[in-house]
Amino acid sequence: MGGGGQGFRTSIRSLNKFLGVSVLAGALAAGLMVPFAGLAEFGSKKAAESVESLPQELETEPPAVRSRILAADGSLIATLYEQNRVPVPLSLISPIMRKAIVAIEDSRFYDHGALDAKGTLRALIRNQTGGSVQQGGSSITQQYVKMSLIEKAQTAEQRQAATEVTYQRKLTELRYAVAMEKEFSKDQILERYLNLANFGDGSYGVQAAAQHYFRTTAKKLTLPQAALLAGLVKNPTGYDPTNDLKRAKERRDVVLRRMRELGVITAKQTNDAIKAPVIDKKKILKVRNGCASSRYPFYCDYVVSKLLDNPALGRTPKDRDHFLKTGGLTVKTSLDPRIQSAAQASIKAHSKTTDTAIAAITVVEPGTGLVKAMVQSKPHGNGKNETAYNYNVEKSYAGGYGGFQNGSTMKAFVLAAAIQKGLPLTYRINSPAQINLSGKKFRTCTGFTRDPDYRPQNSTRSGNLTMVEAARYSTNTYFLQLSQRTGLCAPATIAADLGMYNAQTLQPLDQVVSFTLGVGYVTPLMLSNAYATFAARGKYCSPVVVTALLDKTRKPIRTPSIDCRQAIAPEVADGVNRVLSAVMEPGGTGGRLNFGNWDLAGKTGTIQDNRAVWFAGYAPNLAAAAVVADANLPYTNLMYGHTLDGKDISDPTGSGTAGPLWQTAMEKALDGMPLLRFVAPSNRVARGDTADLPPVSGKSPDEAANILRQAGFDVVISDERVDSPEAEDTVAYTDPRSRDGAPEGSLVTIYVSNGQN
Template sequence: MARSDIRRSAPNGRQPDKAAPSGWRRFVRRLFVWGFALALLGALALAVAVGLTARTLPSYGQLKTSQAGQMIVVRARDGSELFAMGPSYGKWLTYEQIPAVMKDAILSTEDKRFGSHIGVDPIGVARSFYVRYKEGRFKQGGSTITQQLARTVFLNNDRTWSRKLREIVLALALEWKFSKDQILEAYLNKVYFGGGAYGVDSASRKFFGHPGTELSLPEAAIIAGLVKAPSHYSPTADAQAAVDRAKVVLGLMQQNGAIDASQAGAVDFKAIKFAAEAGQNSARYFTDWALPQLDLLLGENTDPIEVWTTLDPKLQAAATEAIKANVPGGAQGALVSMDRDGAVLALVGGTDYVTSNYNRATNAVRQPGSAWKLFVYLAALEAGYTPNDKVVDEPVTIDGWSPRNSGRTFAGQIDVRTAFTYSKNTVAAQLGNEVGFSAVAGMARRFGISTPISTVPSMVLGTNEVRLIDMTRAFAAVSAKGQAVEPYGIAKVTTTDGRVLYQHESKSGQVLVPAYVSAGITDMLQSAVSIGTGRAAQIGRPVAGKTGTTTSNKDGWFLGFSSGVTTGVWMGRDDDKPVGGLQGGTAPARAFAAFMKTAVAGRPVEKFDTEVTLPAWQLEPDDEANLSGNPDDYYYVDEQGNLVNPGTGNGARTPEPPPPDAGPNPGGLEPVGPPPAADQEFLNEATGKTKPGP
């Protein structure tokens, strides 16, 4: 029975069908098939991406010339290099020129399987992820030298997956397009080693003072060790840290068979001589002032450029020495010197840039003392005074303020020239009061003073704070016969291949005061140096200038010009404490003379134009001059029918002071009102609105 059942269940002798595959087996099979298909598709896509990327890569020649960041070479007036900013690239070394120890050191440290991978090292990547799994963070990088080159040349250091994917594609494309020797050559000429040095040659010159072709084994180990953390292991920052890292590099080289134990043991790091760090010099005060102007002159620009400045190295050295040799102990000094067109020839912002890079020539604001009288007398000359007019040096009180002369004496009746020559405070106060303190402030604004100006009576003695470069600019305008002078420090900007991006154009400045005013003030400035307070500034040729000393000898100034060169000197303490014996006519004037002897040595002697040719309105009295009585007691009608008060004394007209709430006008000058025509009582009587009293 059983047999018949068996036979019936398998007719014709056929075996029963096999059981159908389970669901799990079907899933695995499909996963394998789809995975293989996707991997194949991904590989195909990657190959296409790499191929397209390789076609868009620059040629090797273009790759060599590409740079990371903007390099700026700053040149002096004579074309000599002052210093370079940004990345520094040394000479390009070919694969054959790079020492074998350098190539072995970098391969042992950064990519020991460089010769066998295709741009990406799967073993290195796996190791990186394994360490990530164990440590909880990426502690080891899996990037090959080719990937690092791709990142250096084409990408940035963002830690994103998209950037990493682009890095891999670029690395594969680089391996596709270039040989291993070319990739290693490019890497060693472009990788960053710290201190602004890109490439082996630049690093060798910076840290050891010789070309990269002369690197020894310990030096190569030090440079190779910098790639991991350039700022941390830099010899200029921490020499011991650099040596300790180099010992690790030697160990890796020994492990990889690049050197043997005897070679590693023979290395003596104590014999290594690191190159001295290039010291900062006073020219950095100048470049700190001038280079920020590039943003305005060029706008957005990333090309490597050369900036040709107006700085004269010989004069800069003379200025630095003049300040150091004359500044009192514990004090600071600053100097600015300009050519007749405003080109800054020398600029010193302190006694030592290394210990203090604060620029006292362009940033510090200090009281100018009597040097401010330049603007008082300019305003007086413009109002009608002449150097020969008589004034009285006597006690005076203005709104409760009583100025005193330095010697506490009074000379009585003297002329304007003498009052300026010997810096009489009482006369300056009287002149300022007569022409109007707002007129003095307006004159200072006109000549380039950019700091706030108060119009209290004491302002005539220099209580407003100013910058040295602004005061020097004002004296330069006087030297230019009353024409405005704009200081500038950049003459030309070019690309490294010679293409001109910017060229300074000198233009005639705006006329600030009439010729007779500039001639008159030059006359008085020359007298101040010849026989007055500035005698220490004499240099054996015509010099015009003015001293300035503030209360308790806190500041000393001398500003003047000769043969087209204008120079300003300031000395004092940063904490504003008194400096014993400091006066404008002592140390500052001596520093001025020491510098100017060099500055004008190659220039012809120039005599000043001090002949004052007065305008017709001062030379020809009008018909009312014959009227009897005091001229201050009558009024006359001008051509427009306005009643005018001719003013008081020497033909000077007295401007009306501005109202207390009046602010500066849009042009930046303090408002200077016209001469008052008459008081309201007189006008009412003249127009018949009121009748005169008995």
Template sequence: MTQNGRDSRRLVADRRPAPGGTPSKKPRKPAVKKRKTSARPPRKGGIISRFFGFIFGLIWGFGWRVSMIVALLVGAGVLYYYASLPNVSALVDGRAKGSVTLMDRDGKVFAWRGEQFGGMITASTVSPYLRDAVIATEDRRFYLHPGVDPIGVASAVKINLSEGRGPLSGHGGSTITQQTAKLLCLGNPYDPTTGQTEADYEADCRVSTLWRKITEATYALAMEAKYSKDEILTIYLNRAFLGAGTRGFEAAAQRYFGKSAAQVNPAEAAMLAGLLKAPTRYAPTNNLERSQQRANIIVGLMEDQGYLTPAQANTARSNPAQLSDAAEAKAGGYFADWVMSDGPDYFTRNTTEDVLIKTTLDQRIQTAAEDAMKYIFENKVKEGSKAQAAIIVMSADGAVRAMVGGRKTKVSGVFNRATTAKRQTGSAFKPFVYAAALELGHHYNSTVVDEPYTLDIPGSGPWSPENYTRKHYGQVTLEYALANSLNVPAVKVSEAVGRDNVRQIASDFGIQSDLAAGPALALGASEATLIEVVGAYAGILNGGSSVKPYGLTELTLMGDDTPLMDADGGIGERVIREEAARELIYMMSKVVSEGSGQRARLPDREAAGKTGTTSAARDAWFVGFTADYVAGVWMGYDDNTPLSGVTGGGLPAEIWHEVMVRVHEGLPPRPLPMLRPAPAAQAPVTTQRQVPRAPQQNSDPLGQALSDVLNSLFGGGRN
């Protein structure tokens, strides 16, 4: 039993003594139970670590999923482009148009038009110097990357940002494979049926946006999967634009150096590779010195990367690349443009084929014409003058041998004053007036009275032509009137034989421009181009038959032997009798030997021609011929500003003289095919046949007051 109050002592049995021992006097203290604690003390900032860990995990989870999606999309894009890529041979010629190669009369190439493609070259057949120069310049890691070079991209971005541009502006870090993808426009060929111009198409292909870069990289990866490195390089070498209308390094090597891309030396290879940065700016035909400086940079890159030894690099620097004779000459730019514009459009300006055109150009004569113009303007024209000039030299059958369309001669695609500018002819038209009289039976020694003369022009009133000297010379022969370029006799003869006859003869000789209807027709009030007038004079020289000026003699497709076209020009129908032509040549010879064109006189051979100066001296002409060639010179301002102190018998005659002296160097003199009257018969006598007087109106005060005004309106011709 227990007591009512509980005993607080624990009821435990006495500890038994250990066997053989005595019981302990002191009981053992009960063990104290320890509190369980963590193995490590809590770290500071645990919440922050868990937060960043969560963010990292979120980003990682999102990132690898997005990366997987991007990888799948890129892979799908690569597979898509891979399946669409054709064989390499189908990609080497990327031109939308064909080319035209022009050859002179001796079969030498002198000009190129359109997009030139010299034929397919490969990475293995091209000069190793050229292959190495392209890689050293454009993509030194070409054989190491898979089409996209992250190192190159990172370097380009860094440079762009350091120069204050956007990451994708300026340096692109593109590999050769990516550049080839851009040249292929990611497999989208030009389609003219869409209405988009070729320039717009190429601009679209060069757009540099982030999405475009991604697509371009995808296409590049597909190319790397489809083609070998050398095949990619082959496409690039054939499609790159290299200035002066050349596509591919073979065309460029032929254009600039007159040799194959397989034959270029280190200096030439460096110059060609240097064009890739800016083809037009660095084209050696635009600025050879600048192109050579750029080539020296490329030589340095090739040396640094081990493609050239120091000795080879020094040789390349000491002997920079030079243009071929044909490229340096830039011969016949105006002539080539004229042939291109005069030929059929589908074989010239818009040809899709590669065309070879043989022409009438004589490069020796072309050089003579250019040198003559340069000599006169440097020595006899005021420095800073903006006056222009044009020259044409042709044979009597209309074959154009030289053409200069302006003072700048090493040009192409510019305004051609020889074939396009229509200007008043002035007294250079008068031979056609006298041709009409001779054809109707008058002769060189027929007479006409030079006296004050007035015509009543319906709707305009009285008109009185004046001679340049403001004097009158009484009864004169037609020979004298033409030699001294008298205006009154020319108008009287025109009125006597009939303006319609004069217009018809001028038109039949090749003056195709609209001819004036009034009496000022005789004084050259009509406009014509230089090539029309020179062609008409060629008709006089050849005995009175018309000619059609021409420059094309044969057109063939490159590689074919059968011509598709022959010469479209030459001698045509007879205009005046041969006897009349011979008399007219004799009369025109007097212009040079005794009359207004004496500055054109040649030292060793006969020449004939006619001066021409229009109202207020806005145009000055000299057109003439020897037994071998016809040449014409026009001089004036493009904006019709009057010339200062210049007449047709002045600077134009001097230019003509300088041209013809150079043209006839080494040629034996030949007599003109003209009438040669007995000396006694040349003096004018009153018994000679006189051209009937045309109706003449009495002068009155009103007519005299209007005379000067009407003279300027109708272009009262001067010598």
């Protein structure tokens, strides 16, 4: 026997010395790639002290489990994970899988305690005589302890300590393993092991591995499949069949022969399994990770941003992000795939990814705030004609662009303020093609504001118009004068109550003279949700994308839910709906966007120099806002050098450019939904909350002003002289007219006759 006998005797002497301290501690040496001289130097006294000082219990971290984000119909939006893992109980793991892993990793698992002394001794002798580690001596329990310590490690130093080749680490693992065997049954330990183990190619735990490699479940694994997975645990990368099919087969067959050697399977089963294909690469199921690989990446990013704001998921955003990717959460959202598809179809029909202009649409459900769809023309990515910006949301969220100026869509809030003040829907204001508001006072919430040089004009119809007519034609000079009568505080307050603020700065919208023609930067999400409030008869609901949040045990986690309040009186909203419905009538700026038999209301918006155009509108069931804009600084006129749907933009208006996007999306989204109607405004709203207005025609302006002030009205005398049968320099008429009356305390403008009939 010569050298072989001498090596054996040396191994026995070394083992006996180590067992002098502890049988358990000594046996650990079999798994270490160190010379046995080091063991002698370690010393039996030191070993004993180390064992006594070790902790008694292993505090394991819950294994990282992937989380899922789901659409409203339960379909998958995205999977988020640090480790792709789906834990399952042992009862849902096939018996042949359990037998395969025990056979190859710890065949006496059910017969020994935390340490397999017989197996360790066998490995010790084989390793010592071979001069290297050829066979491990760690039991399944010890392996589970090591995996748990690695899983628990938060830093590079902790990970190094969990994997370093030292006696101290092996002793630590052993002491923990002893504690584990006292606390848990063998089946419980095996279940934990199979759910924690790395099975290669990004699959952690046997369930995820079964799904990934075979598109099956852990419960349905066959013998050759189980043998392959069992073989992967030793070297998940080296035996990964997607890396090296030949080496994976060799390892699988080693497992099968070991199972045969132990009598777990028959010779025929072994031979049949060896002949079976290793994997069908066409069936490999890649579980995509993160929002970038989602069908709805921008919506998904917004959902994740909202989750990272939720303190119930952790103390800091970093803690929340980690929990989101490891906590096995189920995130249910408001996204409706059918409505999302309708909005996406509109984007596809009216834009191209190569366009220089961008288009975006958000759809919201009135009365709930549920965000049903969120789409845009530029796809998610960092390549050419792609973007990481979400053009639908505020700048405060990951990737949020921060909105665009929204033009005349702000007129809706001035309408609401006027109706709330008691002005009738028939309220007339003389609205010429251009007016001079330079230096004119506009009341704000804190005082007054002026614009020293402001001469706005109309791009549509002018004249002595009612509120309904002015909305139909989007007459600028009417609404500017209307906002002078309401003051700026009321419409600004209503806008804020309906969720409108500056999406860039997150500050309130400025109360400036041109408020009604557009102010600040707003998003499609904000605007669609604000208009949804009108559709819901004044009930404002905070936008909701996360409808439920469940932990891995299906227990609810606190998350902001549907939050609604009556922001404006129902009868005020009814009046706004009636006025904005006129926009959709023939001759209105939205007249060509009408469809079907739906009750529709809406408003166009075009900002100065056509740098962005909007259409926001709604039915009782859904509200949507569409924007087309230049998203590159400095912003430029859409008419010059910009394309949409691959063509030069020739009609950069809310109705001509943004309107068709809104129409196509809404028509498809509303298809199949119940036909609901707006509530008609009450007589009080239609006629206004008016007081009698004393007739003053033919009187001197000063006398007329005194009469009107005594009746409780504010008065201004216009500098403009008008044609009238009344004598020159006497009152021609007032606005509003005496026959119409006016709300108490409202502004009455006196027009003076030029004496020309």
